[in-house]
Amino acid sequence: MMMEQLDAKPLNPSGAPPSSLAGAREVADRLRARLAAAVLGRDEVIELMLVALLADGHVLLEDYPGSGKTTLAKALGDAIVDDLPDDDIPSFRRIQFTPDLLPSDVTGVSIFDAPTSTFHFRRGPVFAYVLLADEINRTSPKVQSAMLEAMAEKQVTVDNVTHKLDELFFVIATQNPLDLAGTYPLPVAQLDRFLFKLRMEHISRDAELEVLATWQTRLEGPGDEPRVTRTQVIESRRVTRASVVLAAPVRECLVDIARTLRLDKRVLQGASTRALVLALPALQARAMLHGRDFASAEDIAVLAPRIFGHRIELAPGVDDPDVVISECAAGPIEKLARASLRG
Amino acid sequence: MIDRRRDSFFVVALRALALGVVGLAFAWRVALPEGLAAAGIGAALGVFFGQRLGESRYRTVLVLATAALMVAAGVTGRALLVGSTGLVVAFGIERALVVADVVQYGLGLAGASAFLRAAAVRVRTLVVLEVAAAGAALASLVGAHRDGAINRPMELADWAWARGEDPAVLLVWLGAAATVVLVVLLLGERRARRAPLHIAAVVGLLALLLAGIRVFGLPAPPAAGDLGLTGKPQAGRPEGKANARGQRGGRSDQLTDLPFRDEYSSSGGDAPVAVILLHDDYSPPSAAYYFRQATFSQYNGHRLVAPTRSDVDRDLLPSFPTDPVTVAEPPPSDGRARVATTVALLVDHLKPFALESPLSAKPAQNPDPARFRRAYRVSSQSIAQPYEALLGHAAGEPSWSADVLRHYTETPPDPRYGALADEIVQGLVPQYAEDPLAKALAIKDWLDENGTYSRRSRHAEAQDPTADFLFGDRTGYCVHFAHAATYLYRSVGVPARVASGYAVGEQNRAGGSSIMVRGKEAHAWPEIHLSGVGWLVVDIQPHRSLEPPDGPPDRDLQRTLGEMARGQHRPEDKRHEEGRGRGRELVRAASRVLQALGRALGPVALGVLVLLYAIKLYRRFLAFRLVGPVARPRLAYRAALDRLSEVGATRFRGETREAFAARIEGLSPTLVRLTWAHLAVFFGSPGGVPERDHIGRMPGAVGREVRRRVPAWRWALGLVNPVSWLQSR
Incomplete structure (x- = not known):
């Protein structure tokens, strides 16, 4: 739809940072193409993942083993070229969380360097562009909080020394809904660190058949699809934040949805103001992905269940947060739609 | 889209209002005032209760049983209250009855409406039960006005008359209101905002319809009778093939012939089709007023049809008068009296009819264009002497040519007609053996004695239905008798023909000066022509009949219609005028406002x-x-x-x-x-x-x-x- 309005300039293959929304969109499209080639039948998850990446948020995936989350995360890491080789930060890292993991296993540790007689900081796996935190609910709260601090602050503090993480730092955490024994479920306050919590349903029959048909070729990787550089991603974030308009009615609609949710009898604990603030770049990112330079009601309608779903606490007996949020969003969205006709 | 399971309160409240009205209608005739109020309130509250019940989580059987239990409680409650002496003693008889009424109608109707509502909530389609109940209650309230009886139901009609209004208009308004009530019940809207829109649309359409009535007139009562007087499509079985062959593609709206039917239907025959005002006092010697519309004198080889030649049957009104018209061949004046009448038609007719025998006609002012189709004034010269005084006149007319005489005396070639007629007139005393009227009366007496009136017969299929009737079971209706009599009259040399129109018994006039003609009084009869007398009705009145006797007309309606036709309908009931004080003034002012609103509704709807x-x-x-x-x-x-x-x-x-x-x-x-x-x-x-x-x-x-x-x-x-x-x- 309406792509004509954004003139699609060919992206400099050497990796010149995008200076316009069109450039940002080109970056996003490249990422999308690589991810779609790697994981089939997950277009919705891929799009939300891109929204989170470009909105500088993190994603929590709730899924079954073998649903393609690692492949997805790896493909994302693969797609981003490290154009700053000096900083020694890899594109992709993975942590498998276990109950006996220690915080230093995540953040890194200071070790004594005998020749120089100094403590030298050895970086942990959080120093990466894309980090897959597998089964985050299986580890102790101590490790979880270290991880979550890193996500929130984009820095780790070891031995009173603060080490900055990379600006791109993007976490894809997963938790397995099946095994509940020996897990430490993330409390709602901690879940707040994630922009989206996505549930990966089983893919459709056609997509599954396609997966089986193409598994061999896909083993070799997406290969020829163009990749993007870290700087381009960061620059896309900046451009999106600066150029996509968030009109007053959109902000009003967002606030109205949050207030409706708080008043709803089925909701014990509504969404925080921070959630609303975090929602704004997500709306911008989605608008940009769809070639718009303005955030629209459609962005709210699609993203509201994703943004608020894991941030609210439902009353006992109410199962599906999506239904509650959709119903609560209908009123403000309707109001917004009607306001647009009044002029 | 989000589907809200519950009906909005507004829609439920509308339904409650509608069913409250229905409850009132249901209890109107039977309940005391207190019971009536209880019925309305109970039915309305029952809707809310039924809605709650229907939306509850209980099983449908339980829900419906609860509502049914309420009905049972209402009915048995009355029996208990009235039956137990203790209560009656404590309250006094009158109060105990009131309480019993309130319990019965309040609780009973609440249960009934709760039942209907709950059923409709559970099974959406069952809303038709609700609508049917409402329709039945409303229809029972006003059903008495069927068949054009605009003076019924009395409660409404009298109220309207007292205010100088046509109750039919009131009834139409009532029907419109009932439609709105039913639409409210049918309303499937779960969103409150749409309901008023749709109701407003229905009200607007009804307003347009009502405005149309002002322009096009009130709906006419159904025309009955199979004689084709009004040109309406005729009920009953189609004609036999033998008869159909005799027609040249005869259309029923041409009045060219009288069909023979095996089943002569007169359903809806109580509906008035016309009102005749007698301006002169006149009492017919035949004890019935004959209003002639058409004549059938030409034998076409199968039966009698309207004449194709122009020199016969020239005593009819040629068409509805737009200017004064006179009859081409007026009857002689000897033995006849001048009678002036005004005919006001409630139903369209193909041709004008007039009291026999008309001289002239002129248009009259339509007293109420919404009700009457047209009106005309007729001057008739009607037989004023008893039949015995008419004896001694020669048959036919000396001025007739042999051709015309043959036209009026032609019979089917069947020799049995002549044989039978000769046999009958043989019994005459010699004094009258050659008198044509005496011969005709003898034949009439014989047919009266030997014929059986029945609207069901089996002659239409025969080659000559008249012969099949006359020489068979002699069971038939007026068309059979008229044809048989005409053929027999002709067989003995008396010129005769069949005439059709309306025949109203004199007793139906009941001393008033207006005659209400009902659809079932459509009739065909034989006439003979005597020199110096003109055309004379010698009708057959069979003594035996297989049909139940007809009831008398509604005198009240007859008088009312007569007054309307005179254009002088005035408030009859002066008691309303005697009411004193501000209450009366208020009511009058309110009714004026309502009338103005009613008049404005059409234009407003159009606007x-x-x-x-x-x-x-x-x-x-x-x-x-x-x-x-x-x-x-x-x-x-x-x-x-x-x-x-x-x-x-x-x-x-x-x-x-x-x-x-x-x-x-x-x-x-x-x-x-x-x-x-x-x-x-x-x-x-x-x-x-x-x-x-x-x-x-x-x-x-x-x-x-x-x-x-x-x-x-x-x-x-x-x-x-x-x-x-x-x-x-």
């Missing part, structure tokens, strides 16, 4: 309709062309939405504009682009409005896409819908 169309057209074609580039996308988008809502494509509540556009992309691809442009402006896109130059053409494009993709009838229906744009969202 609203015109306004709605004007807005529709303005939004569709003009609005977006008249504004600058900033407002244009919005108004163009609205114009496109209007075109889509015409065919029922509307946005759901809570659906975003983009989602709507994507949903109906198959119907209108252009809307996606238009939506984008509209939203870009609304959300302040820094990139500006895309396709700025094409926006003015997009609503038209959407319209063309819609037209191509929906069925033509759907499209046309949307086009004429004046309120379609109200559904654009």
Whole structure:
């Protein structure tokens, strides 16, 4: 739809940072193409993942083993070229969380360097562009909080020394809904660190058949699809934040949805103001992905269940947060739609 | 879309109101005033209760049983209250009865309406039960006015008369109100905002209908009788083939012949079709008033039909008078009396009819164009002497040519007619053996004695139905008797013919000066012609009849219609006038206001309709062309939405504009682009409005896409819908 309005300039293959929304969109499209080639039948998850990446948020995936989350995360890491080789930060890292993991296993540790007689900081796996935190609910709260601090602050503090993480730092955490024994479920306050919590349903029959048909070729990787550089991603974030308009009615609609949710009898604990603030770049990112330079009601309608779903606490007996949020969003969205006709 | 399971309170309240009215209607005739109030309130509350019950989680059986239990409690409660002596002693008889009434109607109707509502909530289709109950109650209330009995039901009619109003108008209004009540019950809307819109649409349509009554008149009562007097399609079985062969494609609206039927229906025959005002006192010697409309004197080889020659039967009114007309061949004046009458037709007729035998006619002022189709004044010269005094006149007319005489005396070639007629007249005393009237009366007596009246017979299939009747079981209705008598009269040399019209017994007049003609009084009879007397009705009145006797006419209605035909209907009941004080004044003022409102409703409805169309057209074609580039996308988008809502494509509540556009992309691809442009402006896109130059053409494009993709009838229906744009969202 309406792509004509954004003139699609060919992206400099050497990796010149995008200076316009069109450039940002080109970056996003490249990422999308690589991810779609790697994981089939997950277009919705891929799009939300891109929204989170470009909105500088993190994603929590709730899924079954073998649903393609690692492949997805790896493909994302693969797609981003490290154009700053000096900083020694890899594109992709993975942590498998276990109950006996220690915080230093995540953040890194200071070790004594005998020749120089100094403590030298050895970086942990959080120093990466894309980090897959597998089964985050299986580890102790101590490790979880270290991880979550890193996500929130984009820095780790070891031995009173603060080490900055990379600006791109993007976490894809997963938790397995099946095994509940020996897990430490993330409390709602901690879940707040994630922009989206996505549930990966089983893919459709056609997509599954396609997966089986193409598994061999896909083993070799997406290969020829163009990749993007870290700087381009960061620059896309900046451009999106600066150029996509968030009109007053959109902000009003967002606030109205949050207030409706708080008043709803089925909701014990509504969404925080921070959630609303975090929602704004997500709306911008989605608008940009769809070639718009303005955030629209459609962005709210699609993203509201994703943004608020894991941030609210439902009353006992109410199962599906999506239904509650959709119903609560209908009123403000309707109001917004009607306001647009009044002029 | 989010489907709210519960009906909105507004809709439930409307239903409660409607069923409250129904409860009142149901208890109207039977309950004491207190019971009546209880019935209305109970029925209304029952709706709320039934709604709660229906929406509860209990099983349907339990829900319905609860409501049924309430009904049972109401009925047995009355028996207990009235039956137990203790209570009656404590309250006193009168109060105990009131309490019993309140319990019975309040609780019983609450249970009944709760039952209906709960059933309808559980099974959506069962709403028809509710509607049927409401319809039956309302119909039972006003059912008495059927068959044109506009003076019934008395409660309504008297009230209307007392105010100088035609109760039929009141009944029509009542019907309109009942329609609204039923529509409210049928209302499937779960969203409160649409309900008033749809009710308003129904009210508007009814208002247009009622305005139409002012222009086109009240609906006429059903015309009955199979004699084809009114030209209405005739009921009953089609004619036998033998008879059909004898016609030259005869159309029933030409009055060229009288059909023989095996089943002569007179359903709905109580409905009045005309009112005759007698301006002179006149009492017919035959004890019945004969209103002649048409004659059948020409034997065509099968039966008698209207004459094709122009020199016979010239004593009829040729057509409805628009100017004074006179009859070509007036009857002689000897032995006849001048009678002036006014005929006011309630039902359209093919030809005028008049009291025998008319001299002249002239148009009369229609006393009430909404009720009467037309009115004309007739001057008749009617037989005023008893039949015995007419003996001694020669048959026929000396001035007739042999040809005309043959025309009036031609019989079927069947020799049995002559044989039978000769046998009958043989019994005459010699003094009268050659008198034509005496011969005719002898034949009449014989047929009276030997014929049996029945609306069911089996002669229509025969080659000559009259012979089949006369020489068979002699069981038939007026057409059979008229033909048989005419053939027998002719067989003995008396010129005769069959006439049709209405025959009203003198006793039906009941001493008043107006005669109400009912559909079932349509009749065919034989007439003979005597020199110096003219055409004389010698009708057969069979002594035996297989039909139940007819009831007398509604005298009250007869008098009322007579007064209406005279244009002098005045308030009869002066008691209302005697009421004193401010209450009376208030009622009068209120009724004036109501009348004014009623009169204004039609024009107002028309005005609203015109306004709605004007807005529709303005939004569709003009609005977006008249504004600058900033407002244009919005108004163009609205114009496109209007075109889509015409065919029922509307946005759901809570659906975003983009989602709507994507949903109906198959119907209108252009809307996606238009939506984008509209939203870009609304959300302040820094990139500006895309396709700025094409926006003015997009609503038209959407319209063309819609037209191509929906069925033509759907499209046309949307086009004429004046309120379609109200559904654009």
